[in-house]
Amino acid sequence: MTGKTTVPRAVVVGAGIVGLTTGLALRRAGFDVVVCEHAPEIRAAGAGLGLWANALAVFDELGIGDQVRAIGKPSEMHFHDPAGRLLDTPEFGAEDHRYLLVHRAKLNDQLADAVGRENIRLGTGFRAYEEHADHVTVRMSDGSSEDADVLVGADGAYSAVRAQLVPGFPAQEHPGHHAWRAVVPAAGVSVPRNRLILGSHGCRGGYVRTQDGSVYWLVNQFRSPPLTGTRRQQALERARFLEDQGEDRVLADLIESTPEELILHNQIMVVPPLPHWVSQRVALAGDSAHAMSPHITAGATLGIEDAAVLGHLLGSTGDVPAALAGYEAAQLPRYARVAELSAAVEHAPTPQEFAWHYAAFSHWMLTQRPLAQDRVGAFQ
Numbered sequence: 001m002t003g004k005t006t007v008p009r010a011v012v013v014g015a016g017i018v019g020l021t022t023g024l025a026l027r028r029a030g031f032d033v034v035v036c037e038h039a040p041e042i043r044a045a046g047a048g049l050g051l052w053a054n055a056l057a058v059f060d061e062l063g064i065g066d067q068v069r070a071i072g073k074p075s076e077m078h079f080h081d082p083a084g085r086l087l088d089t090p091e092f093g094a095e096d097h098r099y100l101l102v103h104r105a106k107l108n109d110q111l112a113d114a115v116g117r118e119n120i121r122l123g124t125g126f127r128a129y130e131e132h133a134d135h136v137t138v139r140m141s142d143g144s145s146e147d148a149d150v151l152v153g154a155d156g157a158y159s160a161v162r163a164q165l166v167p168g169f170p171a172q173e174h175p176g177h178h179a180w181r182a183v184v185p186a187a188g189v190s191v192p193r194n195r196l197i198l199g200s201h202g203c204r205g206g207y208v209r210t211q212d213g214s215v216y217w218l219v220n221q222f223r224s225p226p227l228t229g230t231r232r233q234q235a236l237e238r239a240r241f242l243e244d245q246g247e248d249r250v251l252a253d254l255i256e257s258t259p260e261e262l263i264l265h266n267q268i269m270v271v272p273p274l275p276h277w278v279s280q281r282v283a284l285a286g287d288s289a290h291a292m293s294p295h296i297t298a299g300a301t302l303g304i305e306d307a308a309v310l311g312h313l314l315g316s317t318g319d320v321p322a323a324l325a326g327y328e329a330a331q332l333p334r335y336a337r338v339a340e341l342s343a344a345v346e347h348a349p350t351p352q353e354f355a356w357h358y359a360a361f362s363h364w365m366l367t368q369r370p371l372a373q374d375r376v377g378a379f380q
């Protein structure tokens with residue numbers, strides 16, 4: 001510990017989902033926490049977010065599970081083909097498909113309240129750290145510095161903490177993989193049900209109703225040709241491969257009714273497999289350690305697990321290097337398996353096999369958990 005106080009101190013870089021959850025987990029573990037965010041506000045790039053039972057179990061443990069459920073809509077991940085036929089996976093149980101759809105901005109707001117806004121320094125970017133035997137000094141963009149027992153880099157795919165801890169592993173484009181998405185009021189478009197569709201030309205997408213009556217739509221394409229036109233035109237072009245044209249063109253209607261400025265487009269970025277995630281006093285969590293292609297829609301859930309494991313291990317010992325070594329020993333191999341299962345989804349030769357591998361991944365993630373929380377009741 002720093003020697004100045006008996007209360008251990010942590011600096012978390014990044015106030016995204018994972019940084020805020022880490023801040024909360026470390027506070028619950030008895031740490032004095034400061035979360036540094038270079039943006040001027042708590043923001044949430046993206047629209048809807050599917051949270052799996054593992055994430056809900058972590059939030060339960062951190063005391064905010066009911067609050068998170070109150071902003072979410074229980075949903076199920078079942079895929080259909082463009083003609084509306086269910087791509088059934090009878091080998092898997094109902095619980096392997098269940099997730100909670102939340103609005104990202106609302107979730108981040110809740111998390112920031114739970115961490116305590118006074119513990120979050122907005123407009124404060126991470127610059128560099130110096131590691132010492134008994135503490136780490138963290139240098140910020142405003143010229144200030146913080147001494148702490150531990151530094152957690154939860155600063156996303158382009159992580160500056162990772163650039164220093166594991167040089168030579170910058171985020172890379174997942175070639176030709178693009179995503180378009182928005183949350184919009186359902187007004188004017190009849191949305192009779194949720195639908196996730198596996199189409200042709202590497203396209204996947206659909207729409208899900210949210211807790212407040214709006215609709216989250218998304219379109220993804222692997223191996224996309226070069227993009228032309230507006231974001232709306234780009235998304236509409238791909239929606240053709242997801243809905244047989246005719247009376248049932250809900251996705252296309254939703255895209256057409258979405259103002260251009262509300263449509264979020266991403267070139268998907270990934271972090272290559274890292275040789276290590278920690279040093280003696282510095283750890284990576286969430287996308288900074290393992291941003292991957294979102295076709296398994298579990299990056300946030302897996303990052304929330306990172307936060308929980310860090311909280312458990314750092315809370316159970318005063319030996320920070322030992323706790324971080326335990327974290328890496330638990331999470332790095334777990335993530336190697338995630339990458340294998342995710343690759344099986346990505347390279348599935350047919351939509352039916354994609355649906356099967358997706359369910360296989362969810363089943364594995366939900367049953368092989370890094371901590372022994374009981375997921376029974378996560379959706380009650």
Ligand SMILES: Cc1cc2nc3c(=O)[nH]c(=O)nc-3n(C[C@H](O)[C@H](O)[C@H](O)COP(=O)(O)OP(=O)(O)OC[C@H]3O[C@@H](n4cnc5c(N)ncnc54)[C@H](O)[C@@H]3O)c2cc1C
Nearest residue numbers: 014016017018038050125126155156286287298299300301
């Ligand atoms: C299209 C798409 C759909 C997805 N859908 C899902 C889904 O349904 N379910 C799911 O679980 N996952 C999903 N994911 C993945 C999920 O979005 C990410 O895994 C998750 O948001 C990662 O959170 P994070 O906190 O690690 O990183 P981020 O959300 O990127 O947060 C990083 C934070 O660090 C800040 N920061 C960066 N650099 C610095 C610095 N130098 N100093 C200070 N602060 C800094 C940033 O401003 C940001 O606030 C999806 C991803 C995509 C692209």
